[in-house]
Amino acid sequence: MPAPPAVHTTVQAPAHSAAPEVAAPPVHATSVKWEASMVAPAAGPATHTVIVGGDAGLVYTPEHIQAEIGDLVHFVFHKQNHSVTQSTFDNPCVKKADSQFDSGLLPNPNNTVVPAPTWQYTVTAKEPTWWYCKQRTGSHCGKGMVFAINPTAEKTFNTFKEVAIKINGTNTATPAAPPAATAPSTTVTLDAGAGDKAPAPTSAPPATNIASPPAVATMPAIAPGWNAGAGGACNCACFCGTAAFPAAGQGVGAFGGLSGQLPSPWQPETKGGKARRAIAMKA
Numbered sequence: 001m002p003a004p005p006a007v008h009t010t011v012q013a014p015a016h017s018a019a020p021e022v023a024a025p026p027v028h029a030t031s032v033k034w035e036a037s038m039v040a041p042a043a044g045p046a047t048h049t050v051i052v053g054g055d056a057g058l059v060y061t062p063e064h065i066q067a068e069i070g071d072l073v074h075f076v077f078h079k080q081n082h083s084v085t086q087s088t089f090d091n092p093c094v095k096k097a098d099s100q101f102d103s104g105l106l107p108n109p110n111n112t113v114v115p116a117p118t119w120q121y122t123v124t125a126k127e128p129t130w131w132y133c134k135q136r137t138g139s140h141c142g143k144g145m146v147f148a149i150n151p152t153a154e155k156t157f158n159t160f161k162e163v164a165i166k167i168n169g170t171n172t173a174t175p176a177a178p179p180a181a182t183a184p185s186t187t188v189t190l191d192a193g194a195g196d197k198a199p200a201p202t203s204a205p206p207a208t209n210i211a212s213p214p215a216v217a218t219m220p221a222i223a224p225g226w227n228a229g230a231g232g233a234c235n236c237a238c239f240c241g242t243a244a245f246p247a248a249g250q251g252v253g254a255f256g257g258l259s260g261q262l263p264s265p266w267q268p269e270t271k272g273g274k275a276r277r278a279i280a281m282k283a
Contacts, residue, residue: 045070050147054078054111058133058140064148064157067123073149077117081107084119084147085134089155092132092164093141105135128152130160142168 046068051061052075067073075084083106086099095102103119131147133140146164151157 045072047072047074049074049076052077052084052133053080053082053108053145058138058143058145060084060131060145060147063146063161064151067149069123069126071123073121073123075103075119075121077103077106077108077119079108079111081105081109081137082133082135082140082145084121084131087130087132087146089128089130089160090163092130092146092160093134093167095134102134123149126150128155132164139168 048065048067048071050065050073053059054061055078065073084101084103086096086101087094088096101121106117106119107113108116128148128150131149133145135141135145141164144161144165146161148157148160151160
C-alpha cells in the first residue's frame with residue numbers, strides 16, 4: 001500500500017503581536033526633611049570698657065555698669081595718674097579691708113604712654129561692688145571720682161558719689177591706731193607756808209634761782225689752850241692735840257650748840273666740889 005502523503009502545516013504569528021508586558025513593582029517615594037535648630041548658641045562673657053580719667057576729667061567713663069557673672073571690665077588709664085581701688089558703699093574713699101582688688105596708681109602723663117596702661121576685673125557676683133581713685137594729690141575721690149558695678153535701687157550710684165563728695169575724700173586711708181598715751185610731765189612746787197594743803201602741779205617748772213651758800217667765817221688755827229675767835233666771836237679751849245682730829249673736820253658748816261662743862265681729869269677735888277674747866281661758846 002502506498003504511504004499516505006505528508007501534510008505540512010505552517011503557523012504564522014500575527015504581524016503586530018507584542019510580547020506580554022510585565023508590570024513593574026510600585027515605587028514608594030520617601031521624603032527627607034531637614035529641620036534647622038531654633039536654639040541660639042550660648043553667648044560668651046561680655047567685655048565692658050571703662051576709661052579712667054582723661055579729657056573728661058576726674059571721672060570714670062561710664063561711671064557705673066550692669067554686668068553678669070563672668071563679664072570682664074577692662075579699664076584703660078588716660079591722663080594723669082589714677083587707680084581703680086575697691087571700697088564700700090558706706091566708706092567710698094577707704095580701701096575695703098578684705099579686698100585684694102586694687103590696680104595701684106598707673107600714671108599716664110598727658111597720654112604719653114602708648115599703649116595706655118590697662119587693668120582688668122572679672123565680675124564674680126551680681127551684688128554691687130564699689131570703686132574709687134585713691135590718688136590723694138588733689139583728692140580725686142573727694143571730687144567724685146568713683147565707680148560702681150551693679151548698683152541697686154536701694155544703694156544707688158548717686159548716693160555713693162554724694163557721700164564721697166561730702167566727706168571731701170578725707171578718709172583716704174584706713175584709720176590708724178591712736179598713739180600710746182604718755183604721762184604728762186608736771187612739776188610740784190613745795191610751799192613751806194602752805195600747811196597741810198596738797199601741792200599744786202604746774203604745767204612748766206618756774207624759774208629757780210639757786211642761792212649760793214652763805215659765807216662761813218673762818219677761824220684762826222686752833223692751838224692747845226685757850227683761844228679767841230676773830231672780833232671776840234667766841235672763846236674756846238682745846239686740851240687735846242690738834243692732830244688728833246681727822247683731816248676732814250667734823251661739823252664743818254654746822255652752827256649752834258650747847259654750853260657745857262667737862263671735868264678736868266688732872267685736877268683733884270676741892271672743898272667746893274670738883275675742879276672744872278669750862279668750855280664756853282658764846283655768840
